[in-house]
Amino acid sequence: MTSKIPAIGYSDGDTDTNRSSNPTIHDIISQGRSRREMLSGGLTAASVFFAGGLLSACGGDASFGGPFGTSPTVTGNATTTARSGNIVTLTGTATDADGTITSQSWTQTSGPTVTLENASGLVARFVAPSVTAATTLGFRFTATDDGARVTTTDVTTSITPAALGFTAVAKSLGDTVIVPEGYSISVLYRTGDPINAATPAYANDGSDTNFGARGGDHHDGMSFFGLAATGTTRDDNSSTRGVLVMNHENINQQYLHPNGPTTVGGARPEGEARKEIEAHGVAVIEVVRSSAGAWSYVQSGALNRRITPLTPTSFSGPVRGNALLRTVYSPTGVAGRGTINNCANGTMPWGTYLTCEENWAGYFRRDAADTALRTAKQNVAMTRYGLGVRTGNYGWATVNSSSADFAKFNITTNAAAPADGTGDYRNECNQLGWVVEIDPYDAAATPRKRTALGRMNHEGCWPGRRIAGVRPAFYMGDDAQNEYIYKFVSTQTWAAADATATDRLAIGDKYLDAGTLYVARFNADGTGTWVPLVFGQNGLTATNATYAFTDQADVLTHCRIASDIVGATKMDRPEWTAVNPATGEVYCTLTNNSSRTVAGTDAANPRAYTDPKTNGTSTSGNPNGHIIRLRETGDTTEATGFTWDIYAFGSGADLSAANINLSGLDATNDFSSPDGLWFGRATNPSGLVTPVMWLQTDDGAYTDVTNCMMLAAMPGSVGDGATRTITNTIGATSGTQTARAGRAPGTTLRRFLVGPKECEITGVDSTPDGRTLFVNIQHPGENGTPAAPSSNWPNSQTGTATGIRPRSATIAITKNDGGVVAL
Template sequence: MTTPVEFGYSDGDIDTNHSANPMLSHIVDERYSRRQTLMGGLSATALALFGTTMLSACGDDNAAPVVNAGQNGTANSGRVVTLAGTATDDKAVSNVSWTQLSGPTVTLTGATTNSATFLAPSVSAATDLKFRFTATDDKGKATSAETTVTVSPATLGFTAVPKNLNDVVTVPTGYTVSVLYRLGDPIAAGTAAYANDGSDTDFAKRAGDHHDGMYFFGLAATGTTRDDASNTRGVLVMNHENITQVYLHPNGPTSTGGVRPEAEAIKEIEAHGVSIVEVTQAAGGAWSYAQNSSLNRRITPNTAVAINGPARGSALMKTAFSTDGTQGRGTINNCAVGHTFWGTYLTCEENWAGYFRRPTGTDNPARLAAGGINPKSITSLTRYGVTSSSGNYGWATVVPSTASTLFSRWNASVDATKAADGTGDFRNEPNQFGWVVEIDPYDPASTPRKRTALGRMGHEGCWPSRFVAGVKPAFYMGDDSRNEYLYKFISAAAWDAADASRTDRLAVGDKYLDTGTLYVAKFNADGSGQWLPLVFGQGALTSSNTTYPFADQADVLVNARIAADVVGATKMDRPEWTAINPVTGEVYLTLTNTNAASRPLNATDAANPRHYNDPKGSSNQFGNPNGHIIRLRETGDTSEALAFAWDIYAFGAGADLNPTNVNISALDATNDFSSPDGLWFGRSTNASGLVKPVLWIQTDDGAYTDVTNCMMLAAIPGTVGDGGTRTITNQDQSGATATQATRVGAAPGTNLRRFLVGPKECEITGVDTTPDGRTIFVNIQHPGENGTSSTITSNWPASQSGTASGRPRSATVVITKNDGGVVAL
């Protein structure tokens, strides 16, 4: 029988290969039953068919390693992620490696080991990162597997530290704290170790006292050149605001007939000022400072400085030391800081007025009799508080052993036998203080410059706005005293990004800091605000003003407080540090506290809205003893704006205080605080300063210290306007009440928590990190400040290592996360 032939389209479904070669299914059956893996030479077809866990081989001799890249995982920005791979084989595995396939590029540490790590990058939304783990055996057979890590935006990643009264620095579980740089530590070759018994001298070559604001400037791995990206070597620059006098001498300070000993005064003067010290991180992670570094330097109240800006050469700046008013000596009571984008440090002279001796009962009549500018100077000196009959620490009383004006300069009284223009005495010396001072940390031979265009006040910081090419940068400054003001300086020069890398850094400062306009803030009840210009000839700032007849722009700047009074600025509850959100540009300002005498019940306003009592033991504390943090957003989000919107980010309060009228931010035991002072946002070079930056808040408190020592908190704040309006009811000591409307931010909740509690009687002040955010530097100021040389009330920092003896010392601590992640995240 004949089989008919069929015609048609077969679609390839006819088998025409009748050879005896094995089928693919046979190969799979043969090897897959034994191990699940994927051989490096497998075809693309098999990859698509079987995926990354399949095996392809041609007999047992071709077996490849069995690998596993681990399960898919999740992480948040700034945290360390560990990739854990495994590889087994009948033969030896000769090498393994991890490679990144997709997502934001990260640096893999241990990429040729089974366990590689990386720092989760900053992201604004959940983002997948895919990695491949490959193992190769000694026959050259390679196998791979893949895993995915989904990274989400940064969040606070630590458990809040409880409030406590311990004599150590307490940090969260998972963190390590060590002491880096202490009062008296030698910073020059040949300077002896600190004895810490009052016998030490030569503080011009030692760490000063009362460590305060600071900034980390990166150094290249070799040499002394600037490297903004360095995380392991740098120059740490910090302020030494004041001294704890009793611990600097064997038995405390002495005097004979009201005259201070010269040696004691020299020690006290030199313990003020600024430290510039090189610091490095060893391979094992420990930080230390380099005693013999050529960059190390102390700037004290005796260091030569230049006067720059509009007040240079003014009649108000002339002294017996600088008869032309262009030079000065030193800087004092340096508190908060700033920095510039061209690599310099801005230190700020705060409560300098009290260092001068000027008995008003004798000096005011002498000034009136002298004529010239002296009658007007009485108004100025009184407004700034230069009214002490002795001066802090009595330095003006020293009788020098050699001809010197190092001590007489602290006497601001008129010498009637000298010229009326002040060139024969130091009647104008107070006018040389209260400025922002620019320092080049990379040039030990450079002369610091006082930038008078930024105004004279009790400067509490000078923080820069975001720098945008073609836009004039601004610098924000608080004036640290009750009922003082918030200021802003807008440079006359628009930012040129090429200036960021220039090596003539102080010359760049001349360009941006010597010419511009100083403004002062006015806060309106409706949540708006204006920047009021302090410019001679505008408005009431003229020679015909009855409060104070201004002579010129130098006079306006020397007397910026009086100028701000005249234009109608808003009095604030002790304005201190400013900080700028590096993403939004919003400005934050700590308002540390005030009392009933400074702001009575009927003197509250929308920006300073509370008047209440926070009892401390049996004592009442009426006013705003716990302080608050205000923030503002410039119109158009530009540093050049002359108007802004504002609200109050957070109100300091104990968690147990009235939530309706006092604890308005709904703080609890994990985040309640009092008297905010230091303020700083994470650097934009790491996840703590990107997307939603971390805000660090430090306290300088006396109101809540029966409950806890001073502290530092971390926050991820929202934005201006994220809350609403609130009307609170205030009450004074008599029981009288009054209502006050204000504008409040959203309650911080878990986005604010306590990161650190300091030792006894200290202030937490000064903070910065390395660019990668993995090391944070924090200053601990005046531990045991209420003690005496015979009755010591704190043993810190010795107590940090368990030693309960020794005089307390201000010091810088280093805090790192044990797993190497970004601090706080």
């Protein structure tokens, strides 16, 4: 039969052209009742769904989906409360009854911005940010299934201000490094470790050579400089790769040779002396953290290098080219060789490292005949800097060699040489005692000695806060008994753009080569004055009867004498300086002073007493030291006045609370001989709001009770304590003195680490995120012999290690949960 097909005209949508097998609404209704009654909503839900409306998710969270199946079911939880610097965990779950979860993620919805780790996983983490008061942070967990259906849930966590978050460790006389529960340490870089691919592993039996390509001895001041993931590019935000620049202050001479040091006919063997010389100086060492979190140093790092007492250097600033610097090596007085006895340090905001030459005078030989060959003025200067008649540390000048490597350590005048010093090394001693700037990102850059900062036993040089348009200051201590605290104020005002300049040493030229050097005078009423050391002022003239200064170069080269003349306050061995990044207050450790007498006390150095030891001996003076702090007038680095008090007095907990233990120290925080000092970086919560101050000790008075240690503190501010009157007694002599004591530290000061036998704890820095702390362990077992070492550290750290020679080393400390160290 033939059927007639009608003509197709305007249909108004009533013509069925869909020939697919997709279900009709009748099919859905009839089948969906067995499918949770159309998502538990029956015909009503089906009607809403058909209209494209919003479906309700578990807990009322929003879900969006296509036409079929159920949306994901999600839950979310967060750490309820956490302190700044702690790890916060966000935990989500996501399930789907009839499909597959294809993605999930955490995002932040409110509060200070944080960086989420594993944000696309079920469990995300972040470091609680710095806050000044309890602050709520919001986060959203989102899950999506294979039908493109989305469900979310929101959670919150409350962040409270930072506080010390560890239990204090006990004092110890053991041979391991002890840190609080919940922390781990790893040994990173040791004396003798090879720093290039060509140098063999360290045998540690005295046979090793070529310390110019090995880790030096006596690890000391240290800074971390971030590197980009590849190459040698500076990256100040990197916490996984960088270079550690550190000082190698001195040596454990006995362990560097098979059977200790030797002499032949009164002369040191050249090979032994060269090894000892090269073990001093500075190191630049690349370090990296693996994806598993372990730190290691990179033996073949492109930036690795050693700067030793034999490395060429240049002079900059007012003393450059002056007659005082002329030697046979540098007749023009613009160049030098090497740096030595590098103790504390400084990190410059433009990405360079300052190393500071401390006890350099002892390395020089000076024969008795030299006194008659020098002028009266020269002899005054030599005496004031401790350059008396001596053979010189380690006898390097006795080596039978014509090499300048050894001859430079003999400063005895050669009567046959030119009187201007260009024919011998009579002026070599004037080439040391400076602050030296090093560019860690340029292995070919010549270190520069910054003479505008003065010549002394430099312990460290730390920059104050930088404010655009304000001249920056740099704070220093002269580490010897009854010496002074200094600051240098640049002529140039700070420009923030200089912090990221690529010609870093040129920026150092700008800020460190011209300015005013000041010395501190502390008044009994808690005020103080910065006295300028400028030629022609305050008695620093060519007619001064004590010392006739020639010019400003003479003042800077002999700034100790200049400070004597202007009436600076003699201090109890000023060591490290550190600046609180939140307040700008300056702290300085005053390690101890065995020559402090009862009659010689003053308000800034108020204690003189006898400290008993458990072995029946005792020490007198100020054997336990203290920490002084000052606040610049107007909170500006340009100020010439300040207020001050004493943050804490070193003491055993059992000593007199009325006259010695003025800070009320107890078994969790008593200490002696404060030395290293450093504040947490302002790039993480340990350096914000209430920054953590790290305090390290180099002790002789308390070592019958405990090895040296490191403490963490959250100090208050200048003036937060009270004035006290104390009675000092040494033997039959007694007298009273006023002490301007800060508030008792209490639980805001805690012992964080105790080192191995006979060590000093010195040198500290962290990664920018504050989650790794680098610390140096110096000269463990320093009193032992090759045959009977008195420590076996670092080998003893991981087990029994009998008879193995100890080595100074850098350790990396991390919190097991990944949080910021100390918080």
